[in-house]
Amino acid sequence: xxxxxxxxxxxxxxxxxxxxxxxxxxxxxxxxxxxxxxxxxxxxxxxxxxxxxxxxxxxxxxxxxxxxxxxxxxxxxxxxxxxxxxxxxxxxxxxxxxxxxxxxxxxxxxxxxxxxxxxxxxxxxxxxxxxxxxxxxxxxxxxxxxxxxxxxxxxxxxxxxxxxxxxxxxxxxxxxxxxxxxxxxxxxxxxxxxxxxxxxxxxxxxxxxxxxxxxxxxxxxxxxxxxxxxxxxxxxxxxxxxxxxxxxxxxxxxxxxxxxxxxxxxxxxxxxxxxxxxxxxxxxxxxxxxxxxxxxxxxxxxxxxxxxxxxxxxxxxxxxxxxxxxxxxxxxxxxxxxxxxxxxxxxxxxxxxxxxxxxxxxxxxxxxxxxxxxxxxxxxxxxxxxxxxxxxxx
Amino acid sequence: xxxxxxxxxxxxxxxxxxxxxxxxxxxxxxxxxxxxxxxxxxxxxxxxxxxxxxxxxxxxxxxxxxxxxxxxxxxxxxxxxxxxxxxxxxxxxxxxxxxxxxxxxxxxxxxxxxxxxxxxxxxxxxxxxxxxxxxxxxxxxxxxxxxxxxxxxxxxxxxxxx
Numbered sequence: 143x144x145x146x147x148x149x150x151x152x153x154x155x156x157x158x159x160x161x162x163x164x165x166x167x168x169x170x171x172x173x174x175x176x177x178x179x180x181x182x183x184x185x186x187x188x189x190x191x192x193x194x195x196x197x198x199x200x201x202x203x204x205x206x207x208x209x210x211x212x213x214x215x216x217x218x219x220x221x222x223x224x225x226x227x228x229x230x231x232x233x234x235x236x237x238x239x240x241x242x243x244x245x246x247x248x249x250x251x252x253x254x255x256x257x258x259x260x261x262x263x264x265x266x267x268x269x270x271x272x273x274x275x276x277x278x279x280x281x282x283x284x285x286x287x288x289x290x291x292x293x294x295x296x297x298x299x300x301x302x303x304x305x306x307x308x309x310x311x312x313x314x315x316x317x318x319x320x321x322x323x324x325x326x327x328x329x330x331x332x333x334x335x336x337x338x339x340x341x342x343x344x345x346x347x348x349x350x351x352x353x354x355x356x357x358x359x360x361x362x363x364x365x366x367x368x369x370x371x372x373x374x375x376x377x378x379x380x381x382x383x384x385x386x387x388x389x390x391x392x393x394x395x396x397x398x399x400x401x402x403x404x405x406x407x408x409x410x411x412x413x414x415x416x417x418x419x420x421x422x423x424x425x426x427x428x429x430x431x432x433x434x435x436x437x438x439x440x441x442x443x444x445x446x447x448x449x450x451x452x453x454x455x456x457x458x459x460x461x462x463x464x465x466x467x468x469x470x471x472x473x474x475x476x477x478x479x480x481x482x483x484x485x486x487x488x489x490x491x492x493x494x495x496x497x498x499x500x501x502x503x504x505x506x507x508x509x510x511x512x513x514x515x516x517x518x519x520x521x522x523x524x525x526x527x528x529x530x531x532x533x534x535x536x
Numbered sequence: 537x538x539x540x541x542x543x544x545x546x547x548x549x550x551x552x553x554x555x556x557x558x559x560x561x562x563x564x565x566x567x568x569x570x571x572x573x574x575x576x577x578x579x580x581x582x583x584x585x586x587x588x589x590x591x592x593x594x595x596x597x598x599x600x601x602x603x604x605x606x607x608x609x610x611x612x613x614x615x616x617x618x619x620x621x622x623x624x625x626x627x628x629x630x631x632x633x634x635x636x637x638x639x640x641x642x643x644x645x646x647x648x649x650x651x652x653x654x655x656x657x658x659x660x661x662x663x664x665x666x667x668x669x670x671x672x673x674x675x676x677x678x679x680x681x682x683x684x685x686x687x688x689x690x691x692x693x694x695x696x697x698x
Contacts, residue, residue, distance in 0.1 A: 164641030166576055168616070168660050168695035189641055189657065244694060262652055266640045267694030288600070298600050343599040508562045508586065508626045515558055519551050526547045534540050 161264040162190035163249050166223075168267075173339050174241075174274040178232040184268045186217060186224040186247055193219050195250040198226065204243035204270060207232050214250075230270065238276040244269055273304065275338060280305030281312060281365045285372035294349030295376050299363060301344060303336040310335050312365040314344050319358040321411055326357075353443070354379025355410025382409030383416060383468040385477050386445065393488045395454050401433070403448045405468055407440035414439045416470040418448045422481060423463040431457055459483055464490075562586055564623035566632065573634040578659045578680075580634060582610045587623035596620045596631065616660055642693040647685060654691055655683045661696040 164187030172180065186196060194217040200208040210228045217224045228245055248265040283301040290296050297316060303309045311333040318327040329346065336342045349357075356377050363370040389402040407413050415437045422431040435448040464479045480491040564587035569580055582590060584606050591601040594617055604612060606623065616638035623629040641658035656662050656678040666674035667690035674686055677696050 161644040162641065162657065164639055164658060166637050166639035168638035168640045168658070187639060187641055189643075246692070262644060262646075262650075262689045262691060264642050264644050265690070265692040266642055267692065268640070269695060296600065341595075342597065343595050345599045512558060512562055512626055515554065519554060523547060523551060526543065531540060531544070534543075 161249055161262075163187070163194070163247065163264050163266050164189055165247050165266045165268045169269040169271060171271040171273070174232065174236055174272050176232075176234040178272075179230070181227050181229045182270065183225060183227045184245070186226055188217050188219070188222055188224065191219050191222065193217070196224075197248045197250050198228075198245065199248075200228065200243055200245050202243040203241055204230065204232070204272065208243055208245070208270070210245065232272065236272070236274045238274050238280075241272045241274065242269060275306045276304055278305050279303075279307050279309055279365065279367045281309060281336070281363060281368070281370065283363050283370055283372075285359070285361050285374055287359060287374050287376040289376075290347060292347075292350050293379060294347055294352065295378065297344075297346045297348060297359065297361070299344040299361070299372075300341060301336060301363065301365075302341045303338050305338060308335065308337045309365050312336055312342075312344065312363070314346070314361055314363050316346070316348070316359055316361045318348065319360065321356050321358070323358075349378045352378050353410050354382040354408045355442075379408060382407055383413060383440070383470065383473075383475055384408060385418070385466060385468060385475075388466075388479075388490050390488045390490075393486060395457060395459065395483060395485050397454060399452045399454055399488070401450045401452055403435065403450065403466075404445055405440065405448055406445045407442060410442055412439060412441050413470050416440055416446075416448075416468060418450060418466060418468055420450070420452075420464055420466045422452075422457070423465065425463075427463075430462065454483070457483060459485060461491075559627070562626040564625050564627065564629040566623060566629055569632075569634050571632040571634075574637060575634070576637045576639050576659070578613050578615070578636060579611050580614065580636070582606070582612065584610075584623045584629075587625035587629065589624040590621060591624060592619050592621045594619055596633075598622070598631075638695060640693055640695055642691060644691060650689075651685060651687050652691070653683050654678070654686050654693075656680055656693070662693045663696040665692045666690070667692070 166185045166187060170182050188194060196215050196217055198210045198213055200210060208228055208230045212226060215226070244267045246265050246267050249263060281301050282304045283299055286298040288296045288298060299314050301312055313331050313333040315330045316328065317325055319325050329348070331344050331346050334342060334344065356375060359374045359376065361372040363372070384406045385403060386406050387404040390399060393399055403418050405416065405418065417437040418435040420433050421429045424430050431452065431454070433450045433452040435450040438446050438448060440446040460483060462481045462483065464481045466477045466479060467474050482489040482491060565585040567583035567585070569582065584590065587606050590604040590606050590610065591598055592604070592612065593599065593601040598620070604610065614636055616636045618633060618635045620631050620633050622631050636659070638660045639658045640660065640662060643655040643657045645653040645655065647653055654664060659680055661680065662678045664676050664678055665672050666686045666688035668688045673688050676684060678684065
């Protein structure tokens with residue numbers, strides 16, 4: 143059935159109620175075999191719980207090979223789902239690659255639904271995807287670069303063997319470049335086998351301890367009878383600006399105080415227009431004071447002093463939370479510190495400390511129990527077989 | 537001499553028995569979900585005892601697993617697909633699988649005559665075509681839960697590859 147006819151069929155049924163129509167699965171994917179015949183079950187979902195007249199038809203490239211078991215059917219309000227099926231009978235030959243068909247499920251108007259002004263109708267599609275293997279050996283792959291918890295990245299290459307024959311050697315060569323185009327590292331993965339029709343992943347971690355910054359990866363997937371190339375960019379580390387120190391000279395409460403804030407650029411390129419912005423908060427979280435530095439450019443791998451002036455008029459002796467953000471462009475890195483304010487002294491608490499996430503803390507109680515019991519058992523056995531048993535024999 | 541052999545047997549049997557109890561006690565106890573569980577819900581409830589971590593991957597080799605800390609009533613939201621999982625404690629559980637079936641669900645709410653709110657109420661991203669008569673007047677991609685206003689008289693939704 144061609145698309146124009148389907149649209150015509152849809153057009154006939156324009157008067158209906160507010161709709162909620164569904165189908166599951168959204169897609170059925172199968173590998174081709176010559177003369178393949180199969181029955182595919184799917185469910186019509188009546189999530190609105192109402193009586194529905196349903197029309198079902200196939201369209202698309204494979205539509206001529208498909209027959210729907212029931213072109214028109216009723217779904218009762220009590221039926222949350224209705225099991226339906228279609229059959230297909232494929233030819234002996236199809237060209238390599240993906241071939242598809244859409245099975246359209248259309249809600250037709252219900253005569254009992256007369257008192258409604260809604261004049262649109264809705265249709266949902268369950269797709270049939272048939273993959274025909276390529277002649278010989280053929281790989282279909284992509285490159286994903288995923289940030290890992292340890293600060294590096296993980297290269298993931300999902301590879302599907304879409305040829306007629308198994309792939310006996312699949313490996314990946316990755317070259318890493320910095321943004322200046324200098325090659326800084328290169329690696330090649332161990333070869334793996336991928337049987338025809340199967341999917342496997344080639345995974346390799348990189349970048350733990352590498353300088354923060356943007357990088358370019360150029361990868362080549364090398365398999366028995368071909369290669370494929372991939373390019374991608376990724377970043378290592380956070381924004382790259384780190385507040386290292388805050389210095390205050392001649393602090394006197396109530397006056398304007400000059401703060402010298404040392405900021406390091408750990409990024410592998412220059413950062414322009416960076417500035418420091420601070421909010422001083424009381425114990426209720428209200429902002430009691432704020433200050434901001436001028437903007438500076440910081441060359442890669444260097445430190446820059448940011449001066450800011452804090453008007454402490456009205457600030458009382460005490461300890462305050464200080465949210466200090468280093469901003470550039472849309473990026474911002476925040477430091478949560480404490481300012482302990484006395485009449486003649488400002489003590490800054492929090493810089494230089496690493497707050498543990500605690501995720502790995504604590505012994506596993508079960509492991510301890512297991513070890514203790516095994517040790518006791520070993521001791522009992524040693525005691526018996528090496529000592530007590532010999533004594534009893536004598 | 538016979539007594540010595542009897543004690544040998546007792547020591548060996550007790551050791552083996554205690555080890556079996558211990559292994560059973562410390563092995564992950566998987567209560568839910570069942571192996572090869574199938575659902576149309578995106579949210580899967582895991583009930584597991586004697587395990588700290590849950591590893592889930594769409595690859596049986598667990599090359600890029602998602603790792604979750606097991607707690608009471610652990611519910612995980614996933615996209616449709618087939619997944620493999622195992623619980624890890626002192627020992628690992630066997631590898632089990634579950635499938636989240638994809639579903640396309642379109643809801644249509646009338647805003648005013650000829651204008652509708654279309655909601656993607658299924659669990660997969662949708663390509664939506666809006667027709668007016670026989671002509672396509674709008675095309676869009678809706679993420680799960682997205683709602684958009686459209687003008688037309690026919691709305692057709694199918695799973696998106698994006």
